[in-house]
Amino acid sequence: MRVVLAEDLHLLRDGLALLLESHGFTITAAVADGPSLRDALTRHRPDVAVVDVRLPPTFTDEGLQIALEARRATPGLPILVLSAHVEQLYARELLADGAGAVGYLLKDRVLNGDQFADAVRRVAAGGTAMDPQVIAKLLNAGGANTPLSRLTPREREVLELMAQGRSNAAIAQRLFLSDSAISKHIAAIFAKLGLPISDDDNRRVMAVLTFLNAS
Secondary structure (H helix, E strand, C coil): CCCEECCHHHHHHHHHHHHHHHHEEEEEEEEHHHHHHHHHHHHHHCCEEEEEECCCCCCHHHHHHHHHHHHHHHCCCCEEECCCCCCCHHHHHCCCCCCEEEEEEEEHHHHHHHHHHHHHHHHHHCEEEEEEHHHHHHCCCCCEEEEHCCCCCHHHHHHHHHHHHCHHHHHHHHHHCCCCHHHHHHHHHHCCCCCCCHHHHHHHHHHHHHHHHHC
């Protein structure tokens, strides 16, 4: 799986590259600034881009904006954003097209190599990988008059864990419920959010995006 990596801090960039390579990824480019990221995404068309939000020369949201620009040129281009902080606006921009294949992780997350590599794979496969702190921030900004208001507290809890990228089995283990109970909750979530019948993986992503955009 080919990865373009953008991170301006040299040690972190090299560390991420080594971590991903140790998990079987191929780093096609590891860059330190916005213009180099734009060139790498155009030149290499990777399977997934791992991008720091803030890159030189502006150190604002250059990394995110260039990744979104590339995603508009190549619809569905998988993007995993790394940030030192939770920025609600950045998360919403990343989710705005509703296409999935997105992630937003805090940099502290990379301390667990296996979890980070798993998140990169999920995003590359079209799924989502959202840090729990990002989800909590979006939830706290939500109102009562959203599609989520139809969900029970348990269903919201299941959906929040889905947004983190957890499997049904992992959700069941976390909530001390059976796999069949989780399947029933997920079926209820799909129905209450009005998601059309389709491949379950697609509906899963659609449910998560509904959850995050409505929060």
